[in-house]
Structure formats: structure tokens, C-alpha cells
Amino acid sequence: MSSVTDPAPPATTGGRPLAERTSATPKQLQEWLRQMLLIREFEIRTMQAYQDKKIGGFCHIYIGQEAVAVGCTAAVQHADPIITAYRDHGHALARGMDPKYCMAEMFGRIGGCAKGKGGSMHMFDKPNNLFGGHGIVGAQTPLGTGLAFAKKYQDEVIEGGVNKHVTLCFLGDGALNQGGFYEAMNLASLFDIPVIFVVENNGYSMGTSIERGTSMSHRIIAKGEGCGLAGYEIEGMDVITVYEEMKKVADIARAESRPAMVDLRTYRFKGHSMSDPRKYRTRDEEEQWESGDPITRLRDAMIGGGLIDEEGFKDLNKAQKIAVREAITWAENSPEPDASELYTDVYVEKFGPYIGTSMPQIVTDAEGSR
Amino acid sequence: MSERIIEFRDALREAMSQEMRRDPRVFLLGEEVAEYDGAYKVSRGMLEEFGPRRIIDTPISESGFAGLAIGAAMLGLRPIVEFMSWSFSLVAADPILNNAPKMLYMSGGQFGCPIVIRGNDGAGGQLGSTHSWCVEGMFSNVPGLKMAIPAFPDDAKGMLATAIRDDDPVFFLESERLLAMKGHVPEGDYYVPFGKAVVRRPGTDVTLVSFGRPVHFCLDAAEELAKEGISCEVIDGRTIRPLDIDTIVKSVKKTNGCVVVDQSWSFGSPGSEVAAQVHAHCFDDLDNHVMRVHSADVPSPYAANLEQEYLPNARRIAEAVRSALYVA
Numbered sequence A: 001m002s003s004v005t006d007p008a009p010p011a012t013t014g015g016r017p018l019a020e021r022t023s024a025t026p027k028q029l030q031e032w033l034r035q036m037l038l039i040r041e042f043e044i045r046t047m048q049a050y051q052d053k054k055i056g057g058f059c060h061i062y063i064g065q066e067a068v069a070v071g072c073t074a075a076v077q078h079a080d081p082i083i084t085a086y087r088d089h090g091h092a093l094a095r096g097m098d099p100k101y102c103m104a105e106m107f108g109r110i111g112g113c114a115k116g117k118g119g120s121m122h123m124f125d126k127p128n129n130l131f132g133g134h135g136i137v138g139a140q141t142p143l144g145t146g147l148a149f150a151k152k153y154q155d156e157v158i159e160g161g162v163n164k165h166v167t168l169c170f171l172g173d174g175a176l177n178q179g180g181f182y183e184a185m186n187l188a189s190l191f192d193i194p195v196i197f198v199v200e201n202n203g204y205s206m207g208t209s210i211e212r213g214t215s216m217s218h219r220i221i222a223k224g225e226g227c228g229l230a231g232y233e234i235e236g237m238d239v240i241t242v243y244e245e246m247k248k249v250a251d252i253a254r255a256e257s258r259p260a261m262v263d264l265r266t267y268r269f270k271g272h273s274m275s276d277p278r279k280y281r282t283r284d285e286e287e288q289w290e291s292g293d294p295i296t297r298l299r300d301a302m303i304g305g306g307l308i309d310e311e312g313f314k315d316l317n318k319a320q321k322i323a324v325r326e327a328i329t330w331a332e333n334s335p336e337p338d339a340s341e342l343y344t345d346v347y348v349e350k351f352g353p354y355i356g357t358s359m360p361q362i363v364t365d366a367e368g369s370r
Numbered sequence B: 001m002s003e004r005i006i007e008f009r010d011a012l013r014e015a016m017s018q019e020m021r022r023d024p025r026v027f028l029l030g031e032e033v034a035e036y037d038g039a040y041k042v043s044r045g046m047l048e049e050f051g052p053r054r055i056i057d058t059p060i061s062e063s064g065f066a067g068l069a070i071g072a073a074m075l076g077l078r079p080i081v082e083f084m085s086w087s088f089s090l091v092a093a094d095p096i097l098n099n100a101p102k103m104l105y106m107s108g109g110q111f112g113c114p115i116v117i118r119g120n121d122g123a124g125g126q127l128g129s130t131h132s133w134c135v136e137g138m139f140s141n142v143p144g145l146k147m148a149i150p151a152f153p154d155d156a157k158g159m160l161a162t163a164i165r166d167d168d169p170v171f172f173l174e175s176e177r178l179l180a181m182k183g184h185v186p187e188g189d190y191y192v193p194f195g196k197a198v199v200r201r202p203g204t205d206v207t208l209v210s211f212g213r214p215v216h217f218c219l220d221a222a223e224e225l226a227k228e229g230i231s232c233e234v235i236d237g238r239t240i241r242p243l244d245i246d247t248i249v250k251s252v253k254k255t256n257g258c259v260v261v262d263q264s265w266s267f268g269s270p271g272s273e274v275a276a277q278v279h280a281h282c283f284d285d286l287d288n289h290v291m292r293v294h295s296a297d298v299p300s301p302y303a304a305n306l307e308q309e310y311l312p313n314a315r316r317i318a319e320a321v322r323s324a325l326y327v328a
Helices: A026-051 A068-074 A089-094 A101-107 A140-158 A173-177 A179-190 A221-225 A239-256 A281-289 A293-306 A310-333 A341-342 A359-369 B007-022 B046-050 B064-072 B086-099 B154-167 B214-226 B243-253 B268-282 B303-312 B315-324
Strands: A082-084 A130-133 A166-172 A195-201 A229-233 A260-265 B005-007 B026-030 B056-057 B078-085 B116-120 B146-148 B170-174 B181-185 B198-201 B204-209 B232-236 B238-241 B258-262 B291-294
Touching: A026 A068, A026 A101, A026 A239, A026 A310, A026 B181, A068 A089, A068 A195, A068 A239, A068 A293, A082 A140, A089 A101, A089 A130, A089 B086, A101 A130, A101 A310, A101 B198, A130 A140, A140 A166, A140 A179, A140 A195, A140 B064, A140 B086, A166 A173, A173 A195, A173 B238, A179 A195, A195 A239, A221 A229, A229 A239, A239 A260, A239 A293, A260 B291, A281 B315, A293 B116, A310 B204, B005 B007, B007 B026, B007 B046, B007 B154, B007 B181, B007 B268, B026 B046, B026 B064, B046 B056, B064 B078, B064 B086, B078 B086, B086 B116, B116 B154, B146 B154, B154 B170, B154 B181, B181 B315, B198 B214, B198 B243, B204 B214, B204 B238, B214 B258, B214 B315, B243 B258, B243 B268, B258 B268, B258 B315, B291 B315
Parallel strands: A082 A130, A082 A166, A166 A195, A195 A260, A229 A260, B026 B056, B026 B078, B078 B116, B116 B170, B146 B170, B204 B232, B204 B258, B258 B291
Antiparallel strands: B005 B181, B146 B238, B198 B232
């Protein structure tokens, strides 16, 4: 196992033929490539929109980590809950959120997934079982444990059957140092809760390298093992590896109804947020990781396996550029929330100045298309 | 018809048990709630009836189990979280303040949080400052949560049952000093609506407004003041969010005087909020400004005499009433 700051394996070391490396069908591989290209393009355009001041607040870019969200999401079922932190655009898109709701949310428009009330860090998608988008580091870890608890409770206590679900709870390596995470792991272990804590270990919590901020940084799964969690270290820059390994982890967690902790080694190609000049790391280190770009790796593997050619790749990429452009247009045309929205969704009940709640368009559209 | 007299703690348990029989999504978790029968015996016997899947002992891990319950509520379960003391909720500040009351808003209406968080609140047991928190001052500041503080056994049942059925997060504040209090509690389904204050003692000279245990201090003071010929109307606010300002205003317009009694500290508190609202609604009706009696603006002391002096006790209330009425 390489250390986190070692360069990622070069793109050409796929080695074995595709069919030996993965059980995924050509259609699945194509879909993962499409999702990663969509996320990449979405994030490039998000950065532009942020610089154009169409997006406010804090904004964290997912470029470089696409294989994690796409591979992990593919490894579980749609009904399995997913919850994550604030670098969440990639998870939302990988989970199936139409990019228009995601972009409109960042534009602060009523068509946003949360009617423009949450912003970049708070992407929620009920039809796709995405439970946020959480801005406080580590806050989502007890919540994710609760989601998994609830699924198991529904399966076993209410339905009288056996647990059928597993929950993916993503966190960054910075959250390893928050107390709530340890409480969450302890409870998950005590209560046999099938939650997988997926640490997207990109080596930095903001400007602090993992070596400077986290004890046992060379083997963080020891922290989960201390609570009795099965631990896995997975190379996170290759979507096929992520999928194949995460599928095993998820299948075990689901079948045994036990929690797990995964150290997924990845790298964010951009800064912590849009305002980060990245002075804490070298250009050399960045270039080494960039040489292992997850999109290039899957593209090359698929070309090598005869599943796509240069032309096909260009067409696929172009289609994602069009999709994101359409999402931006849609977001721009979505109105700002009416001032009355200030007082909606505070309470379910209507009283005093509070005027109840209603589902956003992302939910009503999904219900309409059913 | 004979009255059924039970303790405050039994009334709380009856509300939880009845709602758990009605709705399998309701479960109780917290420290010592199951095998120990509850630190204050509120959940006595519930493990036997409902089993360990629904009456869940947690480790001492407030941030973890409160967060777990909030996550479960996002998925449609209806957890009851017992904090042995609201004083311990401070280590769970992020989940209970940042997640539970804001989830509906931040998700644009997609995920609510139908959770009840309940436990002992307030000084009076010589526990010293860290264990004597009155959280209503701090937590009632946060929009998105409801806050209920029962003062009588029948309300303990009716308000807790309402809390469990409520679709919004409810902070339910109980006083350990009231748990052994006995009173008539209706059998069967019994619900007390939120946002409905009640007049506990009618009067004509001044309106006393309070919540939770200090309602009893007000009733004691009113009894004492009656001997001096002063007639107090005592209002039990029952819930701080929603606040039933209408019942308070109606009374003040009649008495032309108001004393607010609140066991939290004075600075930025339910007491200051009620006073501000009464001033706004009853400016021309008041013969004096609204007086306020709070816990003293110091950390809660241990020594028995100091603690009694610290509380908004009947003597301090009576002094405030006399002052409000310009009685020397």
C-alpha cells in the first residue's frame, strides 16, 4: 500500500485486460465514464460561475476525486442511503441528481434542490436517497449512522424481516479528528449498524496535511479497528478498483449488518475551496497525482479494451458539456425565491409567521415522472 | 367520577408507552433508559413491554446518540431521546442545534426531523453549576424547534404525547424536582395542544407569567400575596415555542400589570422575550413596566441556602409584584 503523498500509479498500469479486472458490463463502464465527465465539466463551469459571482458562499470543487463518488455509488443500490460532507456536488450527480437542480441551488434560485436555501454545501435529493450535503466537518457521521439504523429498524422491527440495506457515509480525512466520528463508530459497532464510513482521504484538511493533523496517518483504519470496525484501504483514483473493492465491502456490511471503515486514497486537484492558493503543497506533487487522472485512466482502459474509441469519447464528453450548459441556462432562468420563502420550511406546522412547508421542484418533478 | 392520581414521572411514561403502542416508528433511546429503568425511573418497565430494539440503552455519548436519532428521524422514524439532564446536551450542541431544527429548511422541505428530546432541566437539587442548566434561555433562541415545559402531571402526559405526534423537533424540558409530584392524569389518549397557555389562578391586580417549575413558585407567591389583599392571575405558558402571547396579553389588559418569572438567566431569555412582547402589545395598558424575576445572573451555586436564593423563588416574586404595584 502506497502512502498518501506518493504519486498515484500512472495511467498505463491497468495491466490486465478489462474483462479480468472487473465484473462491470460495458454499459456500466460507459455510464461511469459519462458520470465522471459530467462531474468534471460541472465543476469546471461551477468554478467559472463562482468567479463570475453567480455563486456565493463557500464552494468546494470535486475535481480529481470523481472515481470515489462514482465507484462507491455504483457499488450500492439506489435504495441505500448516502450522506456526505460539504464537497458534495460529485455525490449528488453520481447519485443521479439532474445537474440543473444542483446548479440552481448554487445560484440561489427556487429551482435549486433546496429552493436555494442550502447552497453548495447542502445538496439534498430525496428521490435519489441523498441526505445531504453537511457543512460542519464530521457532523454527517452520527447522522449517517442514524440513517443506517433507521433502515435496519424499518427492515427488522417494523417489517419483521432482515436488514436489506447499507448506508454510505462519506467524510474527508479532516473529519478523522472530530469527536462525533468516534461516537458514531462506537455506536455503529455496539448496535451492529450497517454503515460504511468512506474516508475520502485526499491528504489535506484544508491546508493541513494529514501527517500534521492526524495521528496514525499512515494507517487510519486503525481508528475504526479500535471500535471493532472492519477496515479497508482502497486506491481511489481508479473507478474500477473503487467499484470492485467497495462492492465487496458493501456486500459484507449488508449481509452481516456490520459497520466498516474505508480509507480511500484520492487527491483533490483544486484547492480546499475557491479561495485557496494551495501554498501548502508543491506543484510537483500535484502533477504526479494529475498524471493519474481517474477519467484518463478509465478512458484508456476502455480504449484498450475496445469499448470506446477517441471519437466516441469526444462525443460523450461533448454531450456532458451540452448537459451542463443546459443546466446553467435552466438555473439562470429559474427565479429567485420569493421573499415569502424566508418563512417556509422552518416548521412543518403553520403558526405565527411560519407558513408551513412544501416539496421543492426536484421532488415534485420526480413524482410527476413516475 | 373518581380521579386517578399518579406521579409526574408515571404520566411521562404513560405518554411514551401509549404512543409506542400506537406507532411502531416511535422508540426511546438514552443513557440507562432500559435495563436500569431510567436514571429517574421515568422509563420503568418499558424495556419489558417493548424490548431492547425499541428501548435502547446508549453509552455516555450524547453527541453520537442524538445525532443518530436525528438521522433516523430524517428517514421517518420518530425517536424520543432522553438526556439524563439537559445539562449534558451541551456536548451534543451541533446535532441538536445545527441539524434537528434546520434540516427541513436546509433541505428545502425534503427532510423534516420529527424527534422529541427530553430530560431534566433546571437547578434545585444542589448539583452545582454544570448540572443545573436551564437551557430554555439558550435554546429557545433557535428557530425550527419547539419547546415545551410542563408544570403539572396531566400536562406532562398530554404535552409529551403531543410532542411525539408532532412533525417538528420538540425540546421537552422536565424538572427533576417535579417528577414525584402527584396529580390527576386522564387515562387513555390525552393530548394538550402546543401554543395554548392556561390560567392556573385567576386574579385582578397583576399577571404572573411563567413556564415549568417556577409556575409553582408563582402560585406560592400568589397565595402569600392574597393575604395582603393582592390578587394575582397566574399564567402557565406551557410552551415557549410556540408562545401563546394572546392569552398573556388578554390577562395583562385586564390586570394592567405583569411580572414574568423564568428560571433561566435574564440576559436574552424567554423572560426578556415575553416582557418585550407584552410591552409592544400592552404599552397603553400597563401601569408600570414589566418586572422580571429570573435565576440570579451567576453560575448555579451548590450551597443549599445560596441555591434557594439563586432560584426565582416565591419571596423574590412577591417582592417584584409589590414593586410592580407600587406597594412599599
